Amino acid sequence: MRLELVKRQEHSRLMVVVSPILAITLTVILGGGIFALYGVSPLEGLYAFFIEPLNSYWSLEELLVKAGPLILIAVGLCVCFLSNTWNIGAEGQFTIGAIFGSIIPILYPEWTSGFALPAMILMGAIGGMLWASIPALLKTRFGTNEILSSLMLVYVAQYLLDYLVRGPWRDPDGFNFPESRIFDSAHVLPKFGDGRLHLGVLIAIVVAILIWFLLSKTLKGFEIKVLGQSPRAGRFAGFSSNRMVWFGFLLSGAFAGLAGVFEVSGSIEQLTPVISPGYGFTAIIVAFLGRLNPIAIIFAGLLLGLSYIGGEAAQVSLGISNKMTNVFQGMLLFFVLACDILIHYRVRLVNPREAGNDVA
Amino acid sequence: MPDELQTSGEDDHADYLIEARNISKQFGSTLANNCVNIAIKPGEIHALLGENGAGKSTLVKILYGALKASSGTLFWKGKPAEVSSPSAARKLGIGMVFQHFSLFDSLSVTENIALALPKGFKKKQLAEQIARVSHSYGLPLDPHALVADLPVGVRQRIEIVRCLLQNPDLIIMDEPTSVLTPQEAEQLFVTLKRLTDEGCSILYISHRLEEVQLICHNATIMRHGKVVHSCDPSKETAASLAQMMVGGEVHSITSHRQTATSKTLLEIDALSLEGSGPFSVSLKNISLQVQGGEVVAIAGIAGNGQGELFDVLSGETRLKDSYAIKYLGVPCGRRRVNARRRLGAAFVPEERLGHGAVPDMSLTENVLLTRHRSGDALVSAGMVNKSLCHALEARIIDEYDVRMAHPGSEAGALSGGNLQKFIVGRELDRRPRVMVINQPTWGVDAGAAALIRQSIIDLARSGAAVVVISQDLDEIYEVADRISVISRGQLSKAEPVATISREKIGLLMAGMAENQQDNEGPYAA
């Protein structure tokens, strides 16, 4: 038997909706298989991973806290990916955003006026943009591949953070732990609910809606999509690819930087050597699972957020490694990509011996 | 004789080199070939005629093993044969010269040819053999040259020599003269004559009726995937052949030639541009003035700077010298494409999908592509007015007879002709004062081509200045008032149609006007 793809004349609107659902289903089935390999009943494992965390108010709040940065970063990346610019370094922009956002609470802790927090947030966004402007500059000025340059900068950013919290920014009263001082309450984001949920989550959702509006209603949105699909046609329309590279990188850098400052000032409340469980990379999965649509990205962000919480939960209740989280995420991206072909192609199995005689 | 083709019985095949019987090929829901029969005798040049989309390419690919027929049988030298792949075809003795060459830019001539030969040769010997054979057939080649550096005509020689080295009994040639100057075509006909004298058969695909009449012994004519006629082309007239191809009266175009009297609307003055990459052509000192009311055609073989010139005229490539291009007297060399559009200029590029239109977007969105900043109020305060776009699309579809499967179709789903009518219509709908159009009817069916050519002429007669860049001399003579030729980035002086002959155009295409010796120099082995 041979697999054959038949190009659809136009993309299937049904499959746009079905393909992510199919991908999730396949991931869950295969995940159940892995549970079985580890000697855990698949149903029990999947229940512990995906359902149980939804049963308590506390973990629902935690879910939103994890989904927030994913959504915020993914929305920025979706603008990049739609314009066919590959910013893979959101993790680095997140880190620099967190570092820039921590300058005020760490170096000027005595400045506790009401302007301090907005200034921190602004600094975080600027930090992310600065870091993202490096690959943008190299791409537009020298034609350097932005995938590699943005990714290399992730490592550099992480070493910079490591240097700061082990060196100049280490808390003098911190018993030599590699951590910064704990932020003053004036430098911490307002919280809701039982105390984990912070303003950053709300902002992420508002940003997603704004970007949805930008993409679907404005000329800028049209420009993004045209340049992504056919750069030549974009040039013919009078749009500039180089400016779009800058736009995409600065926007996604700003959002990643925001996510970074929200994470340190909303969740961790200090700088530590590790501030992210890979949000910047997981957001790539979120963006693709949401089919680069900001509204769908909100739901995709929630699902991937669940995979973090589920991993912790399953480790506690069933003793399954929390590394399952990353495996689930990797499988999910694979299936999402594979299922997406259904949007543009019909898949047929062809028996090679009959291939020549299928006149219908 | 159609009757002869339909008879069956094993012995009838013996006379033919190759015979295809009841070949059908299904692509999704369309039947590209429907019970096609064709038979070629040894030593003949057999023409395969038909419009774009008539099914010629499909049939040829099946004969060459590049496609698998859904049903039907092939006979080779009287025996049933299975041609499962191009290499199987080559083993039988079938060679093919592709229209869009199957060459590799980054490889040398020898390497390109080696890829089509069976294993087991020494590179050095092969290079010598290439030099020898190519010379003896009047198609000189340098075996060590890199394909990327060679002009189109020489690339075709590589394809032909590649075929010849396999000692084929049948050579399939797909539109071979479309990339040649008239003189180069003459040379090719001499080579073909010699080949048939040696007993080789040629399946000659073309839509140029004059040359088919000149050199072909038999013709098979296809329309809508079926064979509709078989005849001896020398006993037909060009008009009767055209009628068989199109299946009805061919639209005639009315032009009412007149001399332009209004003022100069497009002025190109000493335009030069260095090529941007290793594979692009530099433009050298180009000057041209186009008055309102006239059509100036720029003839030339592909790859002589047409694309570069178009990009400079549209503003996709901007110049340092603002005064090199003036639209309506306004210096525009440094202006962007939309600024030029606002002055009243309109552009239609050669490539429809991915340049003139975005394939995966609907026509409504594609309307926006060139008209978002051209003063149509489709965008206000950054917001797209979708209902206005939609109304515009409806107007274009209606006025230029654009047909599609269902409302809201994506551009990529339209046929070449319908998409081109839409793209041309989108620009004409703006009533432009100057229009630049590159290869207006390339790969477009005859009906759409006639409509497009007529509307180009009508636009000019309404007072606009029109520049048509085309490789198709028939088209050029149909629409142009003056003709200029582009060759290696240089543009000849535009001369009135009445005073410039095909021969002269041919010489200009080959770059002979500037330098008589330059013809074969760098490429001869």
Added chain:
Amino acid sequence: MTWLEPILLTIVTASTPLLLAALGELICERAGVLNLGVEGMMIIGAVCGFAVAHTTGSMSLGVIAAVVCSMIMSLLFGFLTLHLLCNQVATGLALTILGLGLSGLIGESFIGEPGHKLPQLELPFLSELPYVGRLLFAQDALVYISILGVILVSFVLFRTRLGLIIRATGDNHRSAHALGYSVRKVRYGAVLFGGACSGLAGAYLSLAYTPQWTEGMTAGRGWIALALVVFASWRPLRLLLGAYLFGAVSVLQFHAQAYGIALPSQLMSSLPYIVTIFVLVIISGNKQLTKINTPACLGKPFRPDR
């Protein structure tokens, strides 16, 4: 000379995994496939190689397991990009994310376990040559394989018909198809070769470079290997030069400390990544060079129309 030898020896060990991985990717890209999943394949090779070698006690079984597992990963990539025509960039990323995740799960129980180092194969007589003997002729098998691999790949690519077909496929897949070559088969072969090489690179990391398993131990080497291919402008011999240059940069930190150069260790550790960016900028700034050498069909999907 005595002070130089240990430096040169560490350069060899640091360069070998880069060279191996880049060699595989070079063939892949020459055939027109951009596989950004090198990092993922490499780390799967590292963890599987370590796990099998540790469990069975056989180093050769470990290396074989690394190669096989990485090839399975590359097959996954091949199926998605060559059969299902998925975007190569996105699929490569997916491969890396999946590889990193899976390796964490597989390797969890091996963290902190002592490993074994690949034995050094001392070539008789040659290894006793003064000065260069131990440096050149007392290395482990994978170092020899990496050097021989460069020579072999260079020979195959430019001197054999197979190499001609690979280059042709990467240059123009439509033409290759029209001449009757199976673009898909050639590309599957190239992708699998890339997987095998990444597997060797991974095995070298966990069985020779630092003979143990630590999570994320590839530390971006797969990505540096990708940059190396660009640096080498798709030529195997230049790859050798590039890999050793990068190897030298990445061991600088250890030796700098030894000589009392007081720079923050984090700065030294991030040097290879910064150098990678610099090199990419210099190479890509040269438009003529990159345009002529880049395989024209790199990263473009191909669907045969039959």
